[in-house]
Amino acid sequence: MDKSTIVCRCEEINIDEIENALKNGAQTFDDIKRLTRTGMGSCQSKVCLHPVREIIADYHNKDLQDVGISRMRIPLKPIRMGTLATESKDSNVASVFGESVEEGDENR
Amino acid sequence: MxxxxxxxxxxxxxxxxxxxxxxxxxxxxxxxxxxxxxxxxxxxxxxxTQAWVWVHSKVPSWYGELSLYSAELYPFLERKIGDVEYKRTGGIAPFFTEAEKEKALKLAEKQAEVGIDIEVLSRDEVLEKEPYLSPNIAGATFSKIDGNVNPxxxxxxxxxxxxxxxxxxxxxxxxxxxxxxxxxxxxxxxxxxxxxxxxxxxxxxxxxxxxxxxxxxxxIKQVRGQILITEPLQPFLKHTIGGVRQADNGEVLIGYSKEEVGYDRRTTLDIVQQTAKMAIDFIPHLRRANVVRSFAGIRVIPLxxxxxxxxxxxxxxxxxxxxxxxxxxxxxxxxxxxxxxxxxxxxxxxxxxxxxxxxxxxxxxx
Structure with missing residues (x-):
């Protein structure tokens, strides 16, 4: 395959860019992801995960089964913000302004 | 070696x-x-991290001042190490009750002493800057010094x-x-x-x-923060907003949660739901945006x-x-x-x- 072959279609990342991250010491899918944005787009690595694992396996001379997958996170497929919010009760989420005022009140 | x-x-x-x-x-x-x-x-x-370069609400003012000096170094740093996508967007910290306005004015007065310029904006003034913010806000503090960077x-x-x-x-x-x-x-x-x-x-x-x-x-203690990311949306947010920002690629990042759970970096449904509610409280139009991912980081917070x-x-x-x-x-x-x-x-x-x-x-x- 040509080095310019696109592996991550969402973020348009090619083989050369992934190999470059490996040359810089990246070992896992997520190491490569944070350097190149591979897998950060709308499909969340559903398309590029296995091609990238193969490139990692080749580069490190490992078996494919010894190369881990990316970290999966909620939601596994896109979901409307409004749908996510419907069940929400009390909050652990703070307000930047409220917090500033609270700390300022301590008169340090 | x-x-x-x-x-x-x-x-x-x-x-x-x-x-x-x-x-x-x-x-x-x-x-x-x-x-x-x-x-x-x-x-x-x-x-x-959402990677805000955030100054104006850091209190007391001597801590704000330290943050100010650092924010001022970013343009110079970028000339030395290259493009880190630093953008001094201006920062908006909304508040939701009239009573908080007094506190905002006090914050502005204190921060002015160390050279941090803060404007206390009325609801209409905020909406003029950011038309998609909720009309339910009472006002906001605003400073030109705040921004964000690509971490x-x-x-x-x-x-x-x-x-x-x-x-x-x-x-x-x-x-x-x-x-x-x-x-x-x-x-x-x-x-x-x-x-x-x-x-x-x-x-x-x-x-x-x-x-x-x-x-x-x-x-120090470990504090988990969870953040949501939307699909790419038309550019519609110009400023870094306390809790929310839109990246250059159109994705919106939302979150300001704090939990003491040691080194556990999982994202959890309850916080994800609360953060979604916060997103809509701040920006009602986000109700129809798709969330594509959440992530969590362990912050270090000195005691x-x-x-x-x-x-x-x-x-x-x-x-x-x-x-x-x-x-x-x-x-x-x-x-x-x-x-x-x-x-x-x-x-x-x-x-x-x-x-x-x-x-x-x-x-x-x-």
């Missing part, structure tokens, strides 16, 4: 703070420097620039123990023993364990909330840099640690930020 070599400085932790210190030290070309990390750059806290580019370019200046790196290499023999620190690691004259602990939330290796208590920067008093030759707002403060902290290590004194008085302030005798005397 020759393992029997004694480095001048070893920095443990290659997040935004450690890599900035490595880069700024290397600019002076005086030291042989090793940057060491148990993982890979960006695998920890610095790779899981991936920032850490990558700190390290690349440091390497150009001959900093050596050793990643995926956990430090197991630290001994001091005479003036020399011996770091036992997964990849052998490394020796150094000076040691900088920049392990973020993991600094606590590193401190224990020196029998020093680093008074009194303020950065710990400087010498470790009990251990000569050892230094600490642990703070919550590492992205905002990294250009300044890298500069100050460089001054401290090379010149022995800093251009900004760091006594307020010393580890010593936590000593019991000092706490009693306050």
């Amino acid at each position: 020759r393992i029997d070599k004694t480095h001048d400085v070893i920095i443990v932790g290659s997040g935004v703070v450690g890599s900035s210190i490595a880069y700024h030290l290397s600019e002076r070309k005086k030291h042989s420097i090793l940057l060491i990390d148990k993982g890979f750059p960006l695998s920890g806290t610095s790779g899981s 991936f580019r920032l850490v990558e370019l700190y390290i690349k620039s440091a390497k150009k200046n001959d900093v050596q790196t050793s990643f995926y290499n956990q430090v197991i123990s630290i001994q001091k023999n005479g003036d020399i620190f011996h770091l036992e690691t997964l990849k052998g023993t490394f020796k150094t004259k000076k040691l900088v602990i920049a392990g973020g939330p993991w600094s606590k364990e590193l401190g224990e290796m020196l029998n020093v208590n680093i008074p 009194d909330g303020f950065p710990i920067i400087g010498e470790i008093p009990e251990v000569e030759g050892a230094y600490i840099a642990a703070m919550h707002s590492g992205v905002t403060l990294s250009p300044l902290v890298g500069t100050l640690l460089t001054e401290l290590l090379i010149d022995g004194e800093t251009s900004i008085d760091l006594s307020r930020y010393s580890l010593e302030r936590f000593n019991e005798s000092n706490i009693k005397s306050i």
Whole structure:
């Protein structure tokens, strides 16, 4: 395959860019992801995960089964913000302004 | 790398703070420097942040002032290490009740004393700046100084620039123990023993364990933050908003949660739902946006909330840099640690930020 072959279609990342991250010491899918944005787009690595694992396996001379997958996170497929919010009760989420005022009140 | 070599400085932790210190030290070309990390750059806290460069609501004003100086260094830093996508968007911190307006005015007055310009905006003035913010807000504080940066580019370019200046790196290499023999620190690691004259602990939330290796208590706690990311949306937010920002690629990042759950980096449905509610409370139109991902990072929060920067008093030759707002403060902290290590004194008085302030005798005397 040509080095310019696109592996991550969402973020348009090619083989050369992934190999470059490996040359810089990246070992896992997520190491490569944070350097190149591979897998950060709308499909969340559903398309590029296995091609990238193969490139990692080749580069490190490992078996494919010894190369881990990316970290999966909620939601596994896109979901409307409004749908996510419907069940929400009390909050652990703070307000930047409220917090500033609270700390300022301590008169340090 | 020759393992029997004694480095001048070893920095443990290659997040935004450690890599900035490595880069700024290397600019002076005086030291042989090793940057060491148990993982890979960006695998920890610095790779899981909204990366605001945030100043205006940092209180008390002396802490705001420190943040201001650091934000002011960003344009200069970018000319040296390359494009880190720093954008001084201006920052808006909305409030939702009229009663908070008095407090906002007081904040503006206090911060003006150190040169941080804050405008207290009415509801209509906020909506003029950001038409998609909720009409339910009562107003906001606004400052031109706030902004954001791409944390991936920032850490990558700190390290690349440091390497150009001959900093050596050793990643995926956990430090197991630290001994001091005479003036020399011996770091036992997964990849052998490394020796150094000076040691900088920049392990973020993991600094606590590193401190224990020196029998020093680093008074910090671990706080998880969870953040949501939307699909790319038309550019519609111009400013960095306390809790929300839109990246150049159209994705909106939302989150301001705080939980003390140790090093557990999972995202959890309850916080994800609360964050979604916050998103809609702030920006009602986000109700129809798709969420594509959540992520979580472990922040380091010193017990009194303020950065710990400087010498470790009990251990000569050892230094600490642990703070919550590492992205905002990294250009300044890298500069100050460089001054401290090379010149022995800093251009900004760091006594307020010393580890010593936590000593019991000092706490009693306050």
